[in-house]
Amino acid sequence: MNRSTKARAPNPENASLITRFRRSKHPAVSLSRDLLWVACVVGTIALLLFLASGTWPAVVAVESGSMLPEMQVGDLVFVVAPDRFSPLLTAEEGMDSGHISFGHPGDVIIFRPNGDGSIHPIIHRALVRVDADQAAELLAFDNPHGGIITRGDNNPVIDQVTTHPGIGRIEPVRDEWIIGKALFAIPLVGYLPLHIVEFAILIIAIIIIQELIASRRREKD
Template identity: 35%
Template sequence: MSSDSPSLWRLFAGDVLQTLAAVALVAVLLFAVTGVWPPMVAIESPSMEPHLERGDLVIVSEEGRYAGPAADEHGVVTANESNGYGRIGETGDVIIFSPPSREESPIIHRAVFYVEKGENWYDEANHSYVDGADSCAELWHCPAPHSGYITRGDNNEYYDQAKDIAPPVRPSWVRSKAQFHAPYLGSLRLEFKAFF
């Protein structure tokens, strides 16, 4: 039995090394295709329902990769400028962003339109999404304190900027954009995250 032990350990070690090599190869390929790390995110809230639900796994890419035909200089297509192009169920790109003031998980919402610094964006806004404001003076972050995207979760009643969830999203805050999703595959990641 002792003469077999070294060969069993070699077989086991070989299997472990092959598995690790396969995982590393997949990781390298995903990074090469998407240009970002991590190349997948799990949806943590219902803010993007019905297009993205809690527990869905979203494959993301660098914002300039796979840009739609109406993409701006940052590689993002806003819903208002989409000319029918869209991702994840509606027009425009879904972006993943992290304002500096937000310490918890990044936000994944749709880029609706772009504003310039000092712009009165109330005039361009869909007034259904401005939380009852009747003018720019009644809105958070209006006029725009800096250039950036006005965003909204597909399931949210108001723009993120109308509820002070985030100021206009600077292009430098955009980490990636959603390309497609796999329902429920992110649930395991969310459950694992709950323990740490």
């Protein structure tokens, strides 16, 4: 005797936690789901940028006019590892080889002044390499070491005769202080990371408002 079988509807309580999280219409869960999606998108973009550039941060925003006219305040600069695509060249080396970057010989580098990671990186042109003796003789450093002499294209003097708040006089740039070299820049887009906190607050506010509107529509239905 054949017995007919009836399909049983799945019990919501038996659904996996991930499934319930995906399907839940609770406002708090929906908001969390939207924020998680945004975080995943941002994380994926960051990972792709790192893989392409070979360094981090892979983009920096220009905050001052020291590199005018080639780099404007608010430009978003894409950064690659110092040896990516080609060796890092100073302006002195660039004049010999014909290498031009942002309108002038030599690469524009992004570096941590005096190796201090708590200070915003500086984006200036690499001019020439000096050894410890040259740093002592030409620049009169008390504890000289070799490195790269740098200067903003729009600045009248090299960085190594100036001081930086919190660290004192800027030293010749050691290789390990270099984050990378500038590849290209996109105008105005850099204003976004310069105001990342305000932008994040705006995005979260939009998501919350959108979720509240959607929740009210569901209640009416």
